[in-house]
Amino acid sequence: xxxTIFAKIVRREIPADIVYExxxxxxxxxxxxxxxVHVLFIPKRAIATLDxxxxxxxxxxxxxxxxxxxxxxxxxxxxxxxxxxxxTNGHGGQTVFHIHxxxxxxxxxxxxxx
Ligand code: DGP
Numbered sequence: 129x130x131x132t133i134f135a136k137i138v139r140r141e142i143p144a145d146i147v148y149e150x151x152x153x154x155x156x157x158x159x160x161x162x163x164x165v166h167v168l169f170i171p172k173r174a175i176a177t178l179d180x181x182x183x184x185x186x187x188x189x190x191x192x193x194x195x196x197x198x199x200x201x202x203x204x205x206x207x208x209x210x211x212x213x214x215x216t217n218g219h220g221g222q223t224v225f226h227i228h229x230x231x232x233x234x235x236x237x238x239x240x241x242x
Contacts, residue, residue, distance in 0.1 A: 134226035138172050152188060153195045155231075164234030165203065165210075169196045176225045178216045189227075196231045205233040 137144045138154055147167055148155035158166040169192045175181050181189060193212065200210045210233035215222040 132226040163232040167231045169229040175227045
């Protein structure tokens with residue numbers, strides 16, 4: 129897969145407001161926030177899209193979701209709630225082809241999305 133801006137963030141080649149990191153996961157604030165809290169959870173090992181994920185990626189994908197939930201809980205959003213989103217390819221609205229989970233919190237979300 130081609131290199132992305134998120135791979136550059138993992139390698140610290142460009143700056144980001146990093147809010148969480150472990151051996152496999154990095155989380156940083158979205159440059160263009162859509163909610164008072166908008167954090168992106170990415171695997172350090174790049175997978176381009178959800179469609180590219182294979183059974184061997186299951187644990188890593190689970191870690192992304194659990195890291196997002198733990199962050200939301202630590203920030204006190206678990207009772208009011210929050211939204212987690214993975215956009216995939218064109219109709220999904222994906223623009224950066226390094227898989228990421230959006231965590232949106234701090235305001236009422238609406239359904240269906242636009
Ligand atoms: P998506 O459309 O699902 O691929 O989301 C990509 C998100 O990445 C979008 O909400 C804006 C954000 N983004 C793009 N470039 C950068 C960047 O250089 N830094 C940060 N922090 N976020 C970025």
